[in-house]
Amino acid sequence: MNAAPADQLRLLDVQALDVRLSQLDHRRSALPEHAELEALAKDTAQLRDLLVAAQTEESDTAREQTKAEQDVDQVRQRAARDQQRLDSGAVTSPKDLENLQREIASLARRQGDLEDVVLDVMERRESAQERVGELTGRLGGLATATEEAASRRDSATEGIDAEVAGLTKEREAVAASVPADLLKLYEKLRAQQDGVGAARLYQRRCEGCQLELNITELNDVRAAAADTVVRCENCRRILVRTAESGL
Structure with missing residues (x-):
């Protein structure tokens, strides 16, 4: 030739x-923001999974607390009715009185046990709520960091693309003369x-x-x-x- x-x-x-x-x-594909955004996306996905787990736990303990409080109310109401019968004097049989007193004492113990359950559930729910708040805050921080990294990437990419456009036009002109x-x-x-x-x-x-x-x-x-x-x-x-x- x-x-x-x-x-x-x-x-x-x-x-x-x-x-x-x-x-x-190569410079466009190797921008440090690409790796940064990838890491942020991975961290965000992990935190979202943890947040869903914490929210599920909070929801479950909320239902558990409601059920436990209802159990306490039922025992309390039953104990109140028995105490009212005892105080009314309507029960005169010594055996019936003894049984009624025994049932009231049993209900008091049962109410105490159920109230302990309620306290335990409340503590677990409070812990779950704190976890939800913590994870929500961390996700907010990651969202801000992601937005900032994406902005830096877009700005750098825009500058590279502008230079590429100018060089491409120049290359076309020179190549046309070959x-x-x-x-x-x-x-x-x-x-x-x-x-x-x-x-x-x-x-x-x-x-x-x-x-x-x-x-x-x-x-x-x-x-x-x-x-x-x-x-x-x-x-x-x-x-x-x-x-x-x-x-």
């Missing part, structure tokens, strides 16, 4: 722009060679693979016409000759 030396030099300009665009793409067949070969090689399809021959060294040409390779390059598109024998990239090639 042949191409004017000036066209080959412009190919280096295209390559430089492609390298810069690749660097910007012969189609040369550009096609460059694009093919760039896809095969980690984004570098053309490299400068500098001080007898290919800047694509960083290997120095041996004497035979150098003689072949020296003998090639100025408009001949030469390739590096090591990496097969387009090798562009300049005044600093060391030939």
